[in-house]
Amino acid sequence: MRFVFPALILFALGSAPLSAAVARPNILLIVSDDHGREALGCYGNAVVKTPALDALAADGTRFNEAFCTTASCSPSRSVLLTGQHNHRNGMYGLQHDDHHFQSYAHVKSLPVRLAAAGYRTARIGKFHVAPEAVYAFETVLSAGAANDPATIGRSPVEMAEQSRRVIEADDARPFFLYFATDDPHRANAVLPDGRPTFDTWPQPNSFGNRVAGYPGITPVVFRPEEVPVPSWLSDTPATRAEIAEYYQAIARLDQGIGRLIAILKAAGKYESTLIVYLSDNGAAFPGAKTTLYDPGIRLPLIVRAPGRTQPGAVQDAMVTWADLTPTLLDAAGAPPAAGECDGRSFRAGFDGRELRGWNEIYASHTLHEVTMYYPMRAVRTRTHKLIVNLAHDLTYPSALDLIKSPTWISANEAGRARLGRRPIERFLHRPKLELYDLTRDPAEVENLADDPAQQALKAELLAKVKAFQIATKDPWARKWNHE
Numbered sequence: 001m002r003f004v005f006p007a008l009i010l011f012a013l014g015s016a017p018l019s020a021a022v023a024r025p026n027i028l029l030i031v032s033d034d035h036g037r038e039a040l041g042c043y044g045n046a047v048v049k050t051p052a053l054d055a056l057a058a059d060g061t062r063f064n065e066a067f068c069t070t071a072s073c074s075p076s077r078s079v080l081l082t083g084q085h086n087h088r089n090g091m092y093g094l095q096h097d098d099h100h101f102q103s104y105a106h107v108k109s110l111p112v113r114l115a116a117a118g119y120r121t122a123r124i125g126k127f128h129v130a131p132e133a134v135y136a137f138e139t140v141l142s143a144g145a146a147n148d149p150a151t152i153g154r155s156p157v158e159m160a161e162q163s164r165r166v167i168e169a170d171d172a173r174p175f176f177l178y179f180a181t182d183d184p185h186r187a188n189a190v191l192p193d194g195r196p197t198f199d200t201w202p203q204p205n206s207f208g209n210r211v212a213g214y215p216g217i218t219p220v221v222f223r224p225e226e227v228p229v230p231s232w233l234s235d236t237p238a239t240r241a242e243i244a245e246y247y248q249a250i251a252r253l254d255q256g257i258g259r260l261i262a263i264l265k266a267a268g269k270y271e272s273t274l275i276v277y278l279s280d281n282g283a284a285f286p287g288a289k290t291t292l293y294d295p296g297i298r299l300p301l302i303v304r305a306p307g308r309t310q311p312g313a314v315q316d317a318m319v320t321w322a323d324l325t326p327t328l329l330d331a332a333g334a335p336p337a338a339g340e341c342d343g344r345s346f347r348a349g350f351d352g353r354e355l356r357g358w359n360e361i362y363a364s365h366t367l368h369e370v371t372m373y374y375p376m377r378a379v380r381t382r383t384h385k386l387i388v389n390l391a392h393d394l395t396y397p398s399a400l401d402l403i404k405s406p407t408w409i410s411a412n413e414a415g416r417a418r419l420g421r422r423p424i425e426r427f428l429h430r431p432k433l434e435l436y437d438l439t440r441d442p443a444e445v446e447n448l449a450d451d452p453a454q455q456a457l458k459a460e461l462l463a464k465v466k467a468f469q470i471a472t473k474d475p476w477a478r479k480w481n482h483e
Helices: 007-014 051-059 073-080 110-116 156-162 237-266 321-331 406-411 424-428 452-471 475-480
Strands: 026-032 061-067 120-125 175-180 273-279 298-304 313-320 360-365 376-381 384-389 433-437
Touching: 026 237, 026 321, 051 237, 051 273, 051 298, 073 321, 110 120, 110 175, 110 321, 120 156, 156 237, 237 273, 237 406, 273 321, 313 321, 313 360, 360 452, 376 452, 384 452, 433 452, 452 475
Parallel strands: 026 175, 026 273, 061 313, 120 175
Antiparallel strands: 061 298, 273 298, 360 376, 376 384, 384 433
């Protein structure tokens, strides 16, 4: 199994540089918030407007099989910034004060490791991990609470402009810039007494869109009747209205990325910068975010590496956000020691080169909000997925922004009670094991766990999940012997 390969062997097998120009590249890591793979032009959506990201993919490599390991904001960010699954690094759920999850003090994060390797490190926008000492950056260009309308995370052109001081600095050291937007996350509305709320029914959530607009942004407005509704959502007027707002937030995000890349080019840093774009998890719609179904974990990943020779390449290796830290450290010439990360470097695949042995991924979700305990572990191959619901007797708990959404409310209206093709009853009450044939059933609605013809496969995949738990020091592995 790939998660137990010794790191030194992995780096020896897969780290050949693209060219001499990538010895110590600048690193720009762009992380959006709740941007699903289905909502980019370069991934096949003909309606949403993402010209900057499409251009980045055309000049770099689009990863076709990229996955977060948990579809929840803070836990996912902890994975991509440490190379350790969230059940190992301690970020079991959201970092907010009222949930108070944070990583262990001994964890060594990507910015700390890069600083030790001689990089300037800076962040701007959404942070949403803790403690700050573990995720320390040399320069904080902006700080503030996650999803706070008063912070800069909703204003990506302003974020890009504030990033100039890092990009244009007269400093011989390469930079690592962590550029993390709040877009296109759902937005809090504000009650008359000042308290935030996600309850906007019957109006759609604004997804941060506002009449006043944002500096440097030309609003792109979508009509509900023109947006495509993914198969995992119910096609209702409320759903369409929310997708239209979601797309507008994505178009705003894209314009900020366009400005950021223009600044890189004007500073003469584009060719020497490794640019990575990804989302922390899938769209903030029920059936995606906080689930281990593909809409929640199969995500966009675009990489533009210095020295690339095949612009517009497509990479089909199955990679996860646990692989990101070892990959970026490899590119920086400072790979972690064996056993320090759960992932491995995919640097050799930056230019679309075939990566052999990248044919399965593992996922782990435990909580979102502190009241949302629903531990799941999963293995996904190219053809099948097994999800283990470790506390399956519980009702699946939905995140506040999802359960208050008009999309969810409209799916529960009389006569519907379905979320896309999935009965809501089955969405809320799940069996211990869910086994899906992704070639025949990409919507993941036909559970084959009790099919007599699938018992050998189920046993094989379950053994993989258990081995994954042991290899990644998962405390929930004890449940197999001690309920």
